[in-house]
Amino acid sequence: MEVKDRLKIQRHKIPERDPVQRAECFEEVALGFDEKLAVGEAQRCLQCKKPVCMDGCPVAIDILKFIRQVTEGDFAGAARTIRATNSLPAICGRVCPQESQCEKTCVLAKKGLPVAVGALERFVSDYDQRYGLTDGMTPGLPTGKNIAVVGSGPAGLTAAGHLVLAGHGVTVFEAFHEPGGVLIYGIPEFRLPKIIVRQEVSKLANLGVEFALNTLVGRTISVDELLKDGYSAAFLAPGAGVPAFMDIPGENLCGVYSANEFLTRVNLMKAFRFPEHDTPVYCGKHVAVIGGGNTAMDAARTALRLGPEKVYIIYRRSELEMPARREEIHHAKEEGIQFMTLTAPIAYRPNPRGWVGEMECIRMELSEPDASGRRRPVPIEGSNVVIPVDTVVVAIGAKINNLLVHTTPGLQTDRRGNLIVDKATQMTTRPGIYAGGDIASGEATVIAAMGQGRAAAKAICEYVK
Amino acid sequence: MPQIIEKKILAPRTNYFRLAAPLIAGHAQPGQFVVIRVEEGGERIPITIADIDTGEGSITLIIQEAGKTTERMGLLRTGDEIRDVLGPLGMPSEVGDFGTVALLGGGFGIAAIHLLAKALRKHKNYIISIIAARTKELLIMEDEMRRVSDELRVKSDDGSAGTKGLVIEPLDEMLKTGRHIDRVMAVGPIPMMRAVSELTRPYGVKTIVSLNPVMVDGTGMCGGCRVEIGGDTKFACVDGPEFDAHLVNFDEFIKRNQMYKEYEKLSAETCRLATAADALASAQVK
Ligand SMILES: Cc1cc2nc3c(=O)[nH]c(=O)nc-3n(C[C@H](O)[C@H](O)[C@H](O)COP(=O)(O)OP(=O)(O)OC[C@H]3O[C@@H](n4cnc5c(N)ncnc54)[C@H](O)[C@@H]3O)c2cc1C
Ligand SMILES: Cc1cc2nc3c(=O)[nH]c(=O)nc-3n(C[C@H](O)[C@H](O)[C@H](O)COP(=O)(O)OP(=O)(O)OC[C@H]3O[C@@H](n4cnc5c(N)ncnc54)[C@H](O)[C@@H]3O)c2cc1C
Ligand code: SF4
Numbered sequence: 001m002e003v004k005d006r007l008k009i010q011r012h013k014i015p016e017r018d019p020v021q022r023a024e025c026f027e028e029v030a031l032g033f034d035e036k037l038a039v040g041e042a043q044r045c046l047q048c049k050k051p052v053c054m055d056g057c058p059v060a061i062d063i064l065k066f067i068r069q070v071t072e073g074d075f076a077g078a079a080r081t082i083r084a085t086n087s088l089p090a091i092c093g094r095v096c097p098q099e100s101q102c103e104k105t106c107v108l109a110k111k112g113l114p115v116a117v118g119a120l121e122r123f124v125s126d127y128d129q130r131y132g133l134t135d136g137m138t139p140g141l142p143t144g145k146n147i148a149v150v151g152s153g154p155a156g157l158t159a160a161g162h163l164v165l166a167g168h169g170v171t172v173f174e175a176f177h178e179p180g181g182v183l184i185y186g187i188p189e190f191r192l193p194k195i196i197v198r199q200e201v202s203k204l205a206n207l208g209v210e211f212a213l214n215t216l217v218g219r220t221i222s223v224d225e226l227l228k229d230g231y232s233a234a235f236l237a238p239g240a241g242v243p244a245f246m247d248i249p250g251e252n253l254c255g256v257y258s259a260n261e262f263l264t265r266v267n268l269m270k271a272f273r274f275p276e277h278d279t280p281v282y283c284g285k286h287v288a289v290i291g292g293g294n295t296a297m298d299a300a301r302t303a304l305r306l307g308p309e310k311v312y313i314i315y316r317r318s319e320l321e322m323p324a325r326r327e328e329i330h331h332a333k334e335e336g337i338q339f340m341t342l343t344a345p346i347a348y349r350p351n352p353r354g355w356v357g358e359m360e361c362i363r364m365e366l367s368e369p370d371a372s373g374r375r376r377p378v379p380i381e382g383s384n385v386v387i388p389v390d391t392v393v394v395a396i397g398a399k400i401n402n403l404l405v406h407t408t409p410g411l412q413t414d415r416r417g418n419l420i421v422d423k424a425t426q427m428t429t430r431p432g433i434y435a436g437g438d439i440a441s442g443e444a445t446v447i448a449a450m451g452q453g454r455a456a457a458k459a460i461c462e463y464v465k
Numbered sequence: 466m467p468q469i470i471e472k473k474i475l476a477p478r479t480n481y482f483r484l485a486a487p488l489i490a491g492h493a494q495p496g497q498f499v500v501i502r503v504e505e506g507g508e509r510i511p512i513t514i515a516d517i518d519t520g521e522g523s524i525t526l527i528i529q530e531a532g533k534t535t536e537r538m539g540l541l542r543t544g545d546e547i548r549d550v551l552g553p554l555g556m557p558s559e560v561g562d563f564g565t566v567a568l569l570g571g572g573f574g575i576a577a578i579h580l581l582a583k584a585l586r587k588h589k590n591y592i593i594s595i596i597a598a599r600t601k602e603l604l605i606m607e608d609e610m611r612r613v614s615d616e617l618r619v620k621s622d623d624g625s626a627g628t629k630g631l632v633i634e635p636l637d638e639m640l641k642t643g644r645h646i647d648r649v650m651a652v653g654p655i656p657m658m659r660a661v662s663e664l665t666r667p668y669g670v671k672t673i674v675s676l677n678p679v680m681v682d683g684t685g686m687c688g689g690c691r692v693e694i695g696g697d698t699k700f701a702c703v704d705g706p707e708f709d710a711h712l713v714n715f716d717e718f719i720k721r722n723q724m725y726k727e728y729e730k731l732s733a734e735t736c737r738l739a740t741a742a743d744a745l746a747s748a749q750v751k
């Protein structure tokens with residue numbers, strides 16, 4: 001196909017469940033390409049001499065090659081190409097912020113719409129899963145070395161995968177009763193079906209990775225005990241687990257949740273199936289979600305599916321500054337969530353029963369850009385508004401849980417409490433102890449966490465040699 | 466999955482479980498708790514570690530049937546396994562040479578003060594324990610408490626055990642008559658902990674309570690267990706569960722504790738139906 005013909009093809013839209021229907025169920029929203037759509041979309045790729053798309057991918061997938069393989073109908077080859085650098089592609093294809101990564105740097109983005117790299121990656125991985133195209137991976141020759149991985153989020157799972165393929169014995173220690181980290185307890189079913197995470201975990205288990213669940217390292221056993229107990233190195237990937245609150249009046253009223261709690265109750269504990277499942281969640285008629293990131297969108301769209309009349313997103317900057325993936329913002333609006341931007345809560349007040357009944361907000365305007373490059377919001381005096389609400393979900397970010405730092409001598413943290421690691425090897429300030437994911441970078445992305453898990457695994461292989 | 470080495474019924478709706486959990490036993494200290502999930506689909510609930518046997522590698526839980534999860538737990542027997550047990554969680558109790566310490570326990574709180582008394586005896590402390598129940602039948606661990614206390618007072622609502630009256634009455638009397646007490650520790654139902662707190666406040670006696678808010682993960686990840694202590698928000702599962710009673714915002718605490726009342730009723734109802742259905746099914750098999 002000639003370049004000019006390729007340029008004529010319109011970007012293919014990923015089929016989606018109807019917004020009205022999906023607002024009532026937890027089924028996946030994006031339905032994915034079929035073979036025809038995938039090949040059609042792949043044909044838009046110009047097969048550039050300098051595939052700049054790859055610069056935007058934190059794990060440098062050979063995007064050009066896998067897309068070419070899709071155009072040739074060689075889905076198995078494409079799956080192998082992707083798996084060479086990305087061990088959780090079905091997940092990344094769904095949750096990567098492509099618009100700020102691979103699809104941002106794609107040359108087509110300059111003039112029009114980039115190739116739908118994420119959707120293609122998802123197609124290939126789902127196809128792979130359905131037909132078992134890349135099954136038959138085998139662990140490397142046993143090295144006799146054991147490595148401890150703490151935390152089973154994307155960083156921990158990725159490191160475990162690389163380490164077991166290199167022939168090491170690997171145990172993943174996880175505090176929760178189910179592995180997956182944010183992929184299981186945070187990101188909702190309608191965006192990332194849990195079966196996909198479970199399939200990835202069982203692939204690792206089949207390769208010989210041990211999962212020690214219900215084990216809080218630092219309490220159930222310490223990192224130093226693990227190192228004395230026959231583990232030659234440790235990789236710490238406990239995420240950024242502590243929810244931040246705003247410290248404003250009324251934040252502890254009944255009906256005010258952190259996003260972590262709200263999402264954990266619904267996703268991990270399946271509160272949407274109460275009382276068949278035992279854990280309840282409270283969702284009233286007027287729900288306000290505070291924040292503008294992926295977590296806020298997930299909380300708002302999860303709340304919507306529990307049947308309230310109104311769901312608001314309250315965000316102190318404008319929509320432009322929202323850190324959430326564009327697709328999530330778009331989906332949230334389609335489903336009927338009301339956006340109140342340039343607005344910040346200043347107090348919650350109780351109803352006569354003592355539960356949250358209303359919130360007082362103040363309107364904001366944007367001044368000059370701050371250190372993060374985003375324009376700083378400043379309150380407009382006298383612009384206070386009162387909104388009736390009976391459920392509030394605070395989704396303004398997470399802080400580091402310092403349990404591992406407190407119980408492992410020699411680990412150093414930076415100003416923000418993140419673990420200090422060597423950028424190339426992910427080694428902490430203690431030899432033999434590595435760290436990656438949100439614990440080292442602060443709240444970031446799934447793919448960034450995976451990239452660090454992979455880098456650490458490589459360095460650990462060198463270290464234990 | 467941790468196995469139940471021994472299960473006993475201590476009193477109606479109060480069960481004793483000794484679990485094989487060597488890692489937890491090897492790291493647990495008085496004041497800490499575990500989070501358990503009895504079965505797939507079950508809720509995660511926190512339970513205090515009532516005893517620790519490092520030799521056997523076991524921990525003891527004393528669980529009062531309060532709703533669905535604790536009732537399902539009550540159905541388990543010696544040899545059964547518990548789906549999930551995570552711990553030890555929370556900050557250990559402060560243990561040291563305090564002088565005269567009054568320990569007040571009600572309900573399953575008696576188990577908690579029992580372990581604490583054992584630890585306090587290893588230091589130079591004079592231990593006054595006061596335990597209570599509605600009736601004699603419901604009183605647990607009287608003999609064990611006697612063994613670890615220098616003085617033991619027993620109270621019951623109807624006078625069938627010890628003397629008639631409330632658990633705080635002996636403490637009230639001691640403070641009124643000028644008896645010197647260096648520290649008070651109370652574990653039990655919320656109204657009791659609050660009453661103890663109000664009682665000791667004017668005397669300025671340092672008083673510790675063990676708060677039991679609704680928890681999910683027990684590791685500091687959800688913030689559901691937040692309590693207001695001296696005007697600051699704390700997460701009871703990692704900053705507590707023990708706090709200075711005089712700094713606790715009890716009004717807020719009580720409200721938050723009742724957040725799921727309606728749901729719990731529904732859950733208990735389905736539990737009873739499920740248990741009845743189980744019983745029916747097994748009767749038919751026979
Ligand atoms: C609601 C939500 C939505 C998001 N959406 C997106 C998205 O769409 N795209 C995207 O790229 N990113 C998204 N993110 C961010 C992304 O999920 C995180 O950056 C990523 O999961 C971090 O991975 P991690 O491996 O560092 O840790 P986590 O995924 O946080 O996993 C850490 C695991 O370690 C366990 N753990 C913690 N401490 C211990 C201990 N001491 N011992 C044993 N186990 C321990 C925890 O229980 C947890 O399971 C989202 C985050 C949230 C909360
Ligand atoms: C740190 C701590 C230590 C505890 N130690 C013990 C103990 O040693 N023995 C014992 O019998 N009980 C203990 N409890 C209380 C025990 O957790 C509750 O009785 C149990 O959760 C009730 O669950 P349920 O499903 O049986 O009843 P439900 O009907 O669900 O609830 C009954 C009451 O229990 C409380 N509760 C419900 N769910 C939770 C939850 N997830 N977390 C905390 N509280 C909840 C609420 O106040 C509720 O009103 C402790 C609680 C805490 C926080
Ligand atoms: S892993 Fe993420 S960034 Fe890389 S190609 Fe796939 S979707 Fe793009």
Ligand code: SF4
Binds near residue numbers: 046051063
């Ligand atoms: S930059 Fe875009 S068009 Fe070029 S190879 Fe990459 S995906 Fe294809």
Ligand code: FES
Binds near residue numbers: 686687690701
């Ligand atoms: S129980 Fe979740 S933070 Fe304490």
